[in-house]
Amino acid sequence: MEAKASNKGRTGLSFKMTPLLLRIIALLGAVLLSGAALLIIGASPLDAFGLILSGAFGSPSRLAYVMTAWVPVLLCSAGLLVTFAAGLWNIGIEGQVVMGAVFATGVMQCLQPVLPPSAVLILAALAGILGGVLWGISAGALRLYGNVNEIFGGLGLNFIAGSLTVYLILGPWKRPGIGSTSGTLPFPPSLWLPAFKGFHVSPVEVLLGLGAMGLIAALLRGTYLGLQFKAVGKNQRSAFLMGVPIGRRMLLAFALCGGLAGLAGWVLIVGTSARHNLFPLISSGYGFLAILVVLLANLSALWSVPISLFFAALAMGSLQLPLQRQLDSSLGGVIQGMLVLSVLITQGLQSRFFRRGGR
Amino acid sequence: MKVELKAIHKYFGPVPANDGVTFSVEPGSLHGLLGENGAGKSTLMKVLSGVLSPDSGEILLDGRPVSFDSPARAVELGVGMLHQDPLDFPPLSVLDNFLLGSPGRWRLDRSGVRHQLLALLAPFDFQFDPDAPVSDLSLGERQQLEIVRLLWLGVRVLILDEPTTVISAQQRAKLFSALRRLTEEGKTVIFVSHKLEEVTSLCNKVTVLSHGKMTGEATMPCPTDRLVQMMFGRSITVRKRSNVDLGGPILEIDHLTVSDWRLEVKDFSLNVSAGEVIGLAGLEGSGQHLVTRVSAGLLRPKAGRIRVAHRDMTGEPYHQFLEAGVIFMPAGRLEEGLIAGMTWTEHVALVERHSPFWIDWPLTARKAARCIREFNIKAKPDTCVEELSGGNQQRTLLALIPPHPRLLLLEHPTRGLDIESTESIWGLLLDWTRSGTAIVFMSSDLDELLDRSDRILVFFGGRVRVLDARQATVEQLGEAIGGQGFK
Numbered sequence: 001m002e003a004k005a006s007n008k009g010r011t012g013l014s015f016k017m018t019p020l021l022l023r024i025i026a027l028l029g030a031v032l033l034s035g036a037a038l039l040i041i042g043a044s045p046l047d048a049f050g051l052i053l054s055g056a057f058g059s060p061s062r063l064a065y066v067m068t069a070w071v072p073v074l075l076c077s078a079g080l081l082v083t084f085a086a087g088l089w090n091i092g093i094e095g096q097v098v099m100g101a102v103f104a105t106g107v108m109q110c111l112q113p114v115l116p117p118s119a120v121l122i123l124a125a126l127a128g129i130l131g132g133v134l135w136g137i138s139a140g141a142l143r144l145y146g147n148v149n150e151i152f153g154g155l156g157l158n159f160i161a162g163s164l165t166v167y168l169i170l171g172p173w174k175r176p177g178i179g180s181t182s183g184t185l186p187f188p189p190s191l192w193l194p195a196f197k198g199f200h201v202s203p204v205e206v207l208l209g210l211g212a213m214g215l216i217a218a219l220l221r222g223t224y225l226g227l228q229f230k231a232v233g234k235n236q237r238s239a240f241l242m243g244v245p246i247g248r249r250m251l252l253a254f255a256l257c258g259g260l261a262g263l264a265g266w267v268l269i270v271g272t273s274a275r276h277n278l279f280p281l282i283s284s285g286y287g288f289l290a291i292l293v294v295l296l297a298n299l300s301a302l303w304s305v306p307i308s309l310f311f312a313a314l315a316m317g318s319l320q321l322p323l324q325r326q327l328d329s330s331l332g333g334v335i336q337g338m339l340v341l342s343v344l345i346t347q348g349l350q351s352r353f354f355r356r357g358g359r
Numbered sequence: 360m361k362v363e364l365k366a367i368h369k370y371f372g373p374v375p376a377n378d379g380v381t382f383s384v385e386p387g388s389l390h391g392l393l394g395e396n397g398a399g400k401s402t403l404m405k406v407l408s409g410v411l412s413p414d415s416g417e418i419l420l421d422g423r424p425v426s427f428d429s430p431a432r433a434v435e436l437g438v439g440m441l442h443q444d445p446l447d448f449p450p451l452s453v454l455d456n457f458l459l460g461s462p463g464r465w466r467l468d469r470s471g472v473r474h475q476l477l478a479l480l481a482p483f484d485f486q487f488d489p490d491a492p493v494s495d496l497s498l499g500e501r502q503q504l505e506i507v508r509l510l511w512l513g514v515r516v517l518i519l520d521e522p523t524t525v526i527s528a529q530q531r532a533k534l535f536s537a538l539r540r541l542t543e544e545g546k547t548v549i550f551v552s553h554k555l556e557e558v559t560s561l562c563n564k565v566t567v568l569s570h571g572k573m574t575g576e577a578t579m580p581c582p583t584d585r586l587v588q589m590m591f592g593r594s595i596t597v598r599k600r601s602n603v604d605l606g607g608p609i610l611e612i613d614h615l616t617v618s619d620w621r622l623e624v625k626d627f628s629l630n631v632s633a634g635e636v637i638g639l640a641g642l643e644g645s646g647q648h649l650v651t652r653v654s655a656g657l658l659r660p661k662a663g664r665i666r667v668a669h670r671d672m673t674g675e676p677y678h679q680f681l682e683a684g685v686i687f688m689p690a691g692r693l694e695e696g697l698i699a700g701m702t703w704t705e706h707v708a709l710v711e712r713h714s715p716f717w718i719d720w721p722l723t724a725r726k727a728a729r730c731i732r733e734f735n736i737k738a739k740p741d742t743c744v745e746e747l748s749g750g751n752q753q754r755t756l757l758a759l760i761p762p763h764p765r766l767l768l769l770e771h772p773t774r775g776l777d778i779e780s781t782e783s784i785w786g787l788l789l790d791w792t793r794s795g796t797a798i799v800f801m802s803s804d805l806d807e808l809l810d811r812s813d814r815i816l817v818f819f820g821g822r823v824r825v826l827d828a829r830q831a832t833v834e835q836l837g838e839a840i841g842g843q844g845f846k
Contacts, residue, residue, distance in 0.1 A: 223716050227708055235698040241689065242698075242709050242759075243681050 022346040029346075030339035037334055043327055052332065055320030056313035064200040068273035069286075070312035072097070072264035074209035076290030077297075077304045078216040079257030084299050085220055086253035087233030092139040092154025093287035095161035096132040096258040100265025102165060103131030105184065105278040108191060108269070109173065117190040121270060128266030129259045135161065136258020140251040150254075166280050173278065183279030187269070195272040202272045210305070212260055217301035229253055261287060289315075292340045298347075311336060360421055360437055360515040360547055361386045362407070367416035369402050376402040377413070378571040384516075384549060384564075386421075389542045391562035391579075392551045395590055395777035397748045399571040400551045401443070404518045407549075408440035409433030420516075439514035441505050443521050449494035456493050457508050479507045483537040498643070499530030506537065516547045523557060524775055527642050528805065528837045535561055553777045555583055556806075591779055603789075605813075606633030608669070609766050609797040610654060615663030617653045624649050624821045627663070631766070633795040636788075638808040638828065640840055641818030647801045650816075651768045654799065655687035656680030668765055684765030690774060690801075692752045699745040703727050703738050703755070710759050734758040735783060750780030757787055764791065769800040773807065785811060805833050805840075819845050 035045035056066050076093055083090040090096075107127040111120045135157055142153035166181070175185045193202035220226035231239040232249045240246050268274055268282055289311055297303035318332025363383040369376050376399045384390040394400045405411040407418060409427030418425055420436060427433040430440070447456050457476055458467060473489050480486065485503040487496060496504065502522060509517060519538075523531050538548050538561065552558050558565055559579060567575045567589040575589035610631040617624050624646040631637055639647040652658045654665065656677040664673045667683045680687075689695035697706065704727040708718050711726075727740040734754045738747055744755060753776060760767070767788070773781040788798055802808050808815050812828040817839040824839055838844070 222718055222720070224708065224712055224718055225716070227705060227718065230705075231698050231701065231709055234700045235694075237695045238698045239709075240677070241687060241695055243678055244709065245678070 022350055023343060026342040026346045027339065029342040030335065033338045033342070034331075034335040037338075038331070041327075043325065048321060048325070048327065048331065051320045051324055052314065052317035052335075054317075056317030060199045062316065064195075065273055066309070066313045066316045067201045067206060068271050069316055070309050071205040071209040071267050071271065072286040073290050073293060073308040073312055074305070075212055075260045075264040075267065076287050077293045077308050078209075078212040078301070079260035080290050080294045081216050081220060081299060081301055081304065082229060082253050083257045084294055085226070085233050086229040086250060087236075088140075088143075088250065088253060089151050090136070090139065090154060090254065090257050091151045091291075092135065092157045093257065093261050093290065094283045094285070095154065095158035096135045096261035097265040097268070097283035097287050098158075098161040098165055099131035099135040100128035100262025101131075101269050101278055101282045102161070102168065102265070103262065104128035104266040104269050105173070108187060109184075112187070112191065120191060121193070124270065125263060125266050128262045128269075130262065132258040132260070132262020132265060133255045134258070136254040136256075136261070137251055139258075140254030144247050144250060162280065165278060165282065169278060169280065181280055183275065183277040186275065186277040191270060192274075192276060193267075193270050193272055200272050205267055205271055208263065208267070212263070213301055213305060216256075216260075220301070225249075225252075289336075292336070296340060296343050361419075362438075362516055362547060362549070363417075363419040363422075364403070364407065365417040365419065367403060367406055367418075368414045369399075369406055369411060370414050375571045377406065377416075379416075380568065380571070380573050382566045382573055382576065384547055386547055387542055387545045388564060389538060389548045389550060389562045391558035391565035392549055392568065393553065393555070393558050393565050393586060393590060394568035395553055395779060396750055396775065398553075398568040398590075400553075400568055401520055402571075403568065404440060404520055404549065404551055407433075408438055408518055410440070434509065434512050434514060437513065437515040438518070439509035439512065439516070440518040441502060441509070441520065441522060443524065447493050447501055447505065450492060452490050452492055453487060453496070453504060454489040456504060457489075457511070475511065476507065479511060483507070483540065484533060485537070497526075497530070499526035499534070502526065502530075502534070503537075510541075510546075514546075516549065517541065518549045518551065520551045521553070521775070522550075523552070523554065527803070527840065529841060555586055555778070559583065559586070587778070590777070603634040603792050605635050606795050609633050609635075609667065610799070611664075611666040612650075612654070613664045613666075615653065615665065616661045617649045617658055617663075618661060619649060619658070622646055622649065622821050624818075624823070627823060629816070631797045631799060633765075633797055634792045635797050635814075636792060636812050637797075637799045638812030638815040639799065639801040639818065640803075640805075640808050640815050640836060642840060643803070645818035646821045646823070647816075647818045648770070649821075650818075651687065651770060651799065651801060654766070655685055655768050657687065684761075684763065685768065686760050686764045686766070687768045688756055688760075688770065688772065690770040692749065692756060693745055696756050697744040697752060700743060702741050702743050703731065704740040706744065706755070706759055710761065730758045734787065750776045750784075753780065753784055754787070757784065763794070764796050767791065767796060767798045767800075769798065771802060772800055773802070773804070781807075805836050809833065809836060 038045040038048050055062060057063055076097065080090060080093065104124040104127050107124045108120055111123060139150050139153045139157055142148040143150045169181060169184055173184045193204050195202045220229065228244045228249050231244055232246050236246050264286065265283070269276065269278065290308070293304055293308045293311060297307050314332050314336055318329050321327040321331055322329045361383065365381050367377050367380045380403055392400050402411065406413045409430045409432055425436055427436070448459065454469060454473060454476065458472060476489055485507065487500050493501060506517065522534060526534070538550070542548055550558065550562055562579055565577050565579060565581070565586065566573060567586065569590055569592065577585065608630055610629070612627060612629040615627045622644065627650065639650065641647050649658065653660055656672065656675055656679065659674055664671060666672060667680065667685055670683065672680060672683065693699050704724045707727045707730065708723045713719055713722060724740045731738055731740065734757060736751050736754050736758065738751060744752060747755060753772065773784055776784070792798060809828050809831060815826040815828050815831065815836065817824045817826060817836070819842045822845050824844055826836060826839060
């Protein structure tokens with residue numbers, strides 16, 4: 001464990017040769033295992049992998065879909081880098097995404113008639129951030145003042161956020177006429193993020209995602225605040241005695257992560273390829289996916305970028321499986337799970353066999 | 360049983376912890392294994408007791424080559440080791456701990472074993488209740504239990520790894536007489552220590568290790584200088600207390616009452632002046648820890664007042680004390696002091712800020728390199744602190760103290776360190792007292808308390824006695840720690 005931490009170095013951006021090799025082995029292992037799973041259900045692995053690949057990158061519009069799925073994962077991963085650095089398991093990130101979407105929807109519904117669209121979009125983004133921050137701080141406060149482990153607090157808050165959406169969709173925000181779980185009334189295209197013609201991706205989203213990741217990387221690498229997060233994560237007691245205000249830092253980590261997750265919730269409402277309305281389970285597991293991304297990237301901001309893109313491509317590409325071969329699209333999830341498990345196993349084996357001995 | 364080790368090599372990565380060590384121990388002898396911290400003593404003994412397997416080399420018991428695949432196998436062949444930290448199960452009772460690890464039985468014969476346990480305890484004058492949970496025993500008693508357990512399992516070679524680090528003076532005396540008794544019965548005892556006086560007073564023969572190699576052997580008695588020469592390759596001069604002129608009051612404690620869940624220190628008053636060194640003595644947990652922690656702002660007093668440099672600090676939070684120049688250094692270097700997984704430079708950046716937001720890494724690294732040189736630490740700016748030896752970790756903690764501290768509260772500042780490290784740490788501390796820093800330190804080493812302090816506060820069950828360190832003798836201090844002279 002310690003040896004691994006020290007190899008990672010200050011920046012968290014450097015991968016040594018052996019870990020990289022192990023990751024390649026893990027990737028091959030995952031491909032082989034998923035291939036075996038496909039063979040068992042009687043499908044051709046090569047054909048299925050080909051379909052996923054072409055489903056993700058086969059045409060500009062498919063690539064656009066991948067990019068729009070990529071941005072929420074990227075935003076959540078950036079936030080999780082902060083909470084993981086501070087030693088916190090922010091399982092509540094799904095709820096923070098949902099609350100971001102709820103707050104954004106609320107503001108858009110209220111202000112839509114009175115303000116110009118661009119102002120509505122910006123205010124909605126701020127509201128989304130606020131929603132995520134509130135939900136994040138709630139998990140942090142439960143941990144800090146109520147002594148509730150953030151994993152359980154986060155799970156509880158996820159349920160509350162989910163139930164709240166269903167209530168809003170079927171109650172106060174129901175479509176004119178009958179309420180339906182398919183969601184609220186979609187917003188008009190004036191409240192969609194502007195996209196390229198023919199390539200349905202908004203530069204705003206992608207820039208937001210990559211910018212957030214860059215800012216977080218800089219924060220963790222180059223600032224006193226980032227160093228304090230790391231100190232709190234590695235040893236709260238020592239950090240406290242050195243004068244780090246650990247309670248405030250934990251809350252701030254939750255607030256930062258919640259804010260970015262809330263922004264992801266806003267993207268899920270206004271993003272180019274979004275459904276442009278609030279519906280149940282709007283977070284679509286992107287928050288949990290981001291947890292896997294950050295773990296696979298070994299808490300490196302740089303590696304989180306391609307890994308989240310890969311996962312987005314896998315998720316979107318596997319949508320082609322049911323359309324073209326009557327295979328279930330959850331095969332994408334199977335491949336994803338295999339990948340995560342094989343990487344975690346190689347990490348576990350690495351720390352078991354390559355750890356440094358003490359005297 | 361005769362023990363022979365031949366050309367033992369053990370590597371951790373590229374670093375040899377044991378580099379071809381050869382020595383033998385005669386049956387029925389009390390053999391000392393002496394060396395500074397990190398000399399490879401513990402590694403060698405872990406090899407001999409089956410915890411580690413050697414990379415090369417041979418172990419012979421009574422002339423027969425053996426190899427152990429586990430500590431249990433070593434015990435079966437008659438070699439048992441008492442580790443630095445007790446390896447018992449605190450929630451279980453003494454009897455259950457005793458029974459654990461007894462080989463291959465389905466049915467537990469509790470009453471039979473109880474008698475055997477009591478019979479084993481009696482000759483050593485060890486006394487504890489077989490039904491008490493182990494968590495109620497002191498560390499010294501847990502050690503006694505482990506010794507008796509190993510003997511019951513049929514161990515004929517007993518290895519003790521730094522057994523006196525955490526026990527009281529009385530328990531040490533009891534342990535030493537028990538070890539002498541064992542050798543009279545024909546058992547072989549290997550006593551690992553970095554404390555010269557213990558080895559010279561206890562052992563018949565001593566083997567000295569340094570940097571993983573054997574650097575000498577001596578039959579006792581042997582002049583201490585020669586042993587030091589073998590341990591360090593040179594002799595060391597011990598600097599005694601410097602007579603600093605005391606300044607104004609730094610810490611004033613007035614009729615203070617402070618308590619934790621099991622102990623209360625009542626109506627305690629103390630004045631510490633600039634440049635003064637106060638030693639806190641007593642068995643672990645007799646109240647010293649309450650005084651250091653309340654003076655650091657980590658505990659709130661129930662009654663009374665605390666002033667630091669004339670300022671009333673009663674009830675202020677910890678960071679206010681920190682800003683007032685009160686520095687608390689806990690005993691657990693990696694538990695409460697340093698942050699494992701972070702580098703030297705990162706520690707420097709944590710304790711001092713040059714700009715509001717961005718860290719100037721090159722500047723901080725230069726500053727770290729300067730500190731490392733000044734404090735004579737074996738590290739580089741990008742070394743992670745957990746890779747340092749105990750002495751270097753302790754010096755690192757001192758190096759991270761902000762300039763001009765008013766009051767240093769130190770818990771066991773030299774525990775587990777060899778003479779060389781201890782001297783260098785006290786050298787640094789005395790330099791501070793000359794510029795007006797007051798020091799309050801806790802120690803279980805009587806000589807250290809007598810040599811370094813101006814006054815010694817002895818704690819016993821929450822009560823306090825004051826001794827003048829310049830007048831008191833080791834015997835008086837030992838008796839006071841044992842509870843004599845308290846009203």
